[in-house]
Amino acid sequence: MSLALKALAWVAPGAAMSRARALATLDNLDGSRAYDGARAGRRGASFTAGATSANVEIGSALARLRDRSRDLVRNTSAGARIVDIHVGHLIGTGINAVPDNGSDRIDKPLKEMYEEWCASSDIEGVNCFGGQQALSVRSMLEGGDCILRKIPLRMDSGERVPLKLQLLEGDFIDAARDQGIFEQKMTRLGVGLGQFDRRLGYWLHAQHPGDFTFHGAPYASQFVDYADAIHLYRPTRAGQVRGVPVLAPVLMNARDLTDVVDAMVVKQRVEASFAGFVTRKDQGNPLGQTKDGKRIETMRPGTLTYLQEGEEITFGQPSSGGQYEQVWITTMMGMAAGAGLTYDQVTGDLRQANYSSLNAGDIHRRRLCEQTQEHILVPQMMRRVTGWFTDAAIMAGQLKARKQGYRWNYILPAVEPIDARKALEADILAVRSGRMTPQEFIGAWGQDWRKVIADTTAFFQMLDKQPGGLVLDIDPRRVSQAGIAQGDDAKAQKPPAEA
Numbered sequence: 001m002s003l004a005l006k007a008l009a010w011v012a013p014g015a016a017m018s019r020a021r022a023l024a025t026l027d028n029l030d031g032s033r034a035y036d037g038a039r040a041g042r043r044g045a046s047f048t049a050g051a052t053s054a055n056v057e058i059g060s061a062l063a064r065l066r067d068r069s070r071d072l073v074r075n076t077s078a079g080a081r082i083v084d085i086h087v088g089h090l091i092g093t094g095i096n097a098v099p100d101n102g103s104d105r106i107d108k109p110l111k112e113m114y115e116e117w118c119a120s121s122d123i124e125g126v127n128c129f130g131g132q133q134a135l136s137v138r139s140m141l142e143g144g145d146c147i148l149r150k151i152p153l154r155m156d157s158g159e160r161v162p163l164k165l166q167l168l169e170g171d172f173i174d175a176a177r178d179q180g181i182f183e184q185k186m187t188r189l190g191v192g193l194g195q196f197d198r199r200l201g202y203w204l205h206a207q208h209p210g211d212f213t214f215h216g217a218p219y220a221s222q223f224v225d226y227a228d229a230i231h232l233y234r235p236t237r238a239g240q241v242r243g244v245p246v247l248a249p250v251l252m253n254a255r256d257l258t259d260v261v262d263a264m265v266v267k268q269r270v271e272a273s274f275a276g277f278v279t280r281k282d283q284g285n286p287l288g289q290t291k292d293g294k295r296i297e298t299m300r301p302g303t304l305t306y307l308q309e310g311e312e313i314t315f316g317q318p319s320s321g322g323q324y325e326q327v328w329i330t331t332m333m334g335m336a337a338g339a340g341l342t343y344d345q346v347t348g349d350l351r352q353a354n355y356s357s358l359n360a361g362d363i364h365r366r367r368l369c370e371q372t373q374e375h376i377l378v379p380q381m382m383r384r385v386t387g388w389f390t391d392a393a394i395m396a397g398q399l400k401a402r403k404q405g406y407r408w409n410y411i412l413p414a415v416e417p418i419d420a421r422k423a424l425e426a427d428i429l430a431v432r433s434g435r436m437t438p439q440e441f442i443g444a445w446g447q448d449w450r451k452v453i454a455d456t457t458a459f460f461q462m463l464d465k466q467p468g469g470l471v472l473d474i475d476p477r478r479v480s481q482a483g484i485a486q487g488d489d490a491k492a493q494k495p496p497a498e499a
Contacts, residue, residue, distance in 0.1 A: 005019060005020065053237075053239060054236075054237035054238075054239060054240040055188055055189060055239065055240065055241055055242070058189070058240065058242050058244060059175065059178060059189050059242075061244075062144060062175065062189075062242060062244065063175070065144065065244055065245055065248050065251070066142075066143045066144055066170070066171070066245060068251050068255075069142055069143065069144075069245035069246075069247045069248065069251065070142055070143065072247055072251065072254050072255070072258075073142050073247070075258075076254060076258050078254060078257075078332065078335060078346055078347075079247060079254060081345075081346055081347075081348075082246070082247065082335075082336075082339045082341060082346055083138060083141050083142055083246070083247075085341055085345050085346070086137070086141050086246065086339075086340070086341070087134055087137050087138050087141065089365070089369050089413070089415075090137055090369060090372055090373060090377065090413075091130070091133050091134045091137050091377075091413065092413030092414070092446070093130050093413065094118075094128075094129065094130025094131075094133050094134070094413075095133060095373070095377060095378070095382055095410055095411070095412055095413065096410070096411040096446070096448070097114065097382060097385075097386050097408045097409070097410055097411075098111060098408065098409045098410075098411060098448045098450070099111055099114070099406060099407070099408055099409075100407050100408060100409045101406060101407055106406075107450075110393075110399065110406065113160065113161065113393060113398060113399075114386075114389060116160065116161075117129075117160070117161045117163070117389060118130065120159075121163075121164060121165050122164065122165060122167075123151045123164035123165060123166045124166070129165070129385075132148070132165055132167055133377075133381070135167055136148055136167055136232055136381065137232075137377070139167070139169050139170065139232075140170075140232050140233060140234065140243065141245065141246040141247075142245055142246075142247075143169055143170045143171070143245060144170055144233060144242065144243040144244045144245050144248075145170040145173070145231060145232060145233035145242055145243040146167065146168065146169055146170050146231075146232050146233075147167070147168040147169075147170070147172055147173065147202065147204065147229055147230065147231060147232075148165055148166070148167055148168075148229070148230040148232060148381065148385070149165065149166040149167075149168060149204075149224065149228065149229045149230075150163065150165065150227075150228045150229065150230075150388050151163070151164040151165065151166050152392065155395075155396060160396070160398060161389060161392050161393045161396060161398060162392055162395075162396055163388060163389060163392035165385070168204070169208065170233075170242070170243070171205075171208055171209050171210060172204050172205050172208065172209075173189070173190035173191070173202055173203065173204060173205075173231075173242070174190045174203040174204065174205055174219070174221035175189050175190045175242075176190070176219065177190050177203045177219060177221065178190070182203070182219070182223075183223065185200055185201075185223065187203065188241050189241055189242050190202060190203045190221070190242075191203075191231070191241040191242070192223060192226075193241070197239060197241075199226045199231070200225070200226055201223050201224050201225040201226045201228075201229065202223070202224050202226075202229055202231060203221040203222070203223055203224075204221055204222060204223075204224050204229075205220075205221050206220075206221075206222065230380060230381055230384050230385070231380070232376070232377075232380055232381055233376075234246075234372065234376055246339055246340070247339065249338040249339075250334070250335045250338040250339055253331055253334060253335055253338075254335055256331075257327075257328065257331045257332070257335070260324070260327065260328070261328070264324050329343075332346060332347055340365065340368050341365060342361040342362065342365060344358065344361070345365070355418060355419060358418050359418050359419075362418065366415055369415075370412075373412050378410050382408075382410050383408075383410075386408045390405075390406050409443075411443050411446060411447070411448060412443075412446070413446050414444065414445045414446030414447075415444070427441050427444070428441075460475065460477070463475065
């Protein structure tokens with residue numbers, strides 16, 4: 001209070017209160033010119049904001065988020081669908097690595113060796129490398145993060161390249177080792193950090209902490225160097241050392257919607273159980289009991305329940321379903337957006353969809369998918385796995401060490417278009433105009449351009465050797481896209497000129 005307002009309060013308290021309220025109102029009006037989202041009051045009471053770091057927020061919530069996310073995936077169709085769609089688009093049948101060293105003499109045997117290794121990369125003997133990719137991404141999306149560990153084999157193991165991979169869920173990272181120095185290593189949420197928070201390695205349990213056979217004592221986890229483990233997760237804030245499930249923003253809405261669906265199903269069952277209540281003059285059956293004396297606790301269609309004495313019969317009157325469908329659709333739209341997908345991808349509901357809406361809605365999903373592939377899966381997983389493979393092959397004498405090393409290209413899964421013909425025509429125009437190279441065009445469809453050229457050349461060479469001059473409509477050397485003969489075939493069909 002100012003001195004003038006204090007003086008006024010001595011003389012006229014009521015006037016002073018009125019002036020104070022007016023000043024407070026003016027202050028609020030002046031504050032409205034700033035950020036409304038930063039204002040306090042009843043409207044902002046629902047915010048649970050804090051000035052904490054990403055690791056503080058994740059550390060206290062990760063275990064519960066992970067458990068609830070897995071429950072949602074196990075027990076709800078929407079949760080399972082969201083994870084399935086993401087894995088299908090991000091991995092497909094696998095991200096393919098192709099050697100690119102400018103020499104077929106080097107690349108061809110290296111590619112054959114890599115494909116042979118991919119077929120048996122799993123130390124458990126269950127998955128191929130493509131399957132391990134899909135499972136690791138699923139673990140990352142569902143649980144927040146996962147570990148892909150390098151398992152070197154003995155040189156006399158019988159394997160051409162003595163290397164295997166072991167996939168571990170993020171639960172194996174010992175989050176109890178936190179905010180302290182363990183064996184001279186600064187550790188945050190089970191991740192060893194060096195200068196500038198550079199990753200040094202991970203504290204890993206020998207068994208899954210949720211297994212019945214787990215008997216790990218506090219801090220019994222072992223440190224695994226960064227060079228021997230891949231920590232796959234999606235960082236969303238600077239300095240973040242652990243990831244969160246993709247379903248984290250929609251967990252509450254998904255659980256509430258599931259409860260609503262369960263309630264509606266029970267409600268419809270009760271409404272379908274149209275029952276009448278009959279009174280009797282005698283008291284042969286006590287209230288709410290059957291002839292054998294058991295109490296009636298369930299409703300079945302056509303039930304007639306005998307009550308106490310009276311002269312009337314009443315029937316249940318089912319009510320309508322209300323706004324259930326509208327609530328369900330609106331909630332599913334919000335869940336799909338929160339998970340980075342579209343409503344039709346999560347629900348399969350295409351009743352009001354058309355080509356334009358599907359194509360426009362899928363643009364953003366493709367951009368997010370490419371971002372995850374290029375910024376997370378390729379640098380965090382693929383480059384390091386091919387590096388491990390190359391080093392193991394050199395140590396086993398299967399490859400010669402090169403000063404410049406070995407280069408790899410990574411072919412991502414093809415993006416299946418909504419209308420393949422329109423998409424191909426647009427890609428062809430892009431290649432012809434110089435916006436896209438032929439290599440990029442072929443790679444966008446999930447193929448290695450060198451293999452496509454080699455296979456196509458071998459096919460047409462075999463075709464030319466066939467007796468009888470067999471010509472197929474797919475041969476662009478002989479038949480145009482319009483079905484008109486061209487090249488030597490066109491000259492042979494052209495009538496001779498008149499003399």
